[in-house]
Amino acid sequence: MGAYLSAPTWWRNLDGRYRLVLGECEECGAANFPAEGACAACNATDGFTEFEPEGTGEVVTRTVITGGAPPEFGDLIDREGPIGTVIVELDEGVRVPGMLTDCDPETVERGDRVRAVVRRIYEQEGVVRYGFKFRPGE
């Protein structure tokens, strides 16, 4: 089994991930996510050049959340059913967390190919937040 990402951890880390952006290390060229701090490959802190990846990758772990979510997501669960959350290893070699869309999350398995697409995430105080989600298939 891969690393288990608890729901609270997942929610807490969601902000700032509305765009799928990786950072290319200016020292060694490795892709990093998020594009901040030290490079995971070489530990350099020279900075990153941000870029948007292809958005395709493979599911590493999948968790389905049916409750215990903050209110803005609770509404989403009421409306659309359980939320599938995944860690995806992008083809750039970086692991990124995200939500599943356009599928029954229970049918998504480790190793499935997914693609990042832009979707409505939630609505809070009349403001709709958009971000990327992962859809099965290329």
Ligand SMILES: [Zn+2]
């Ligand atoms: Zn590096």
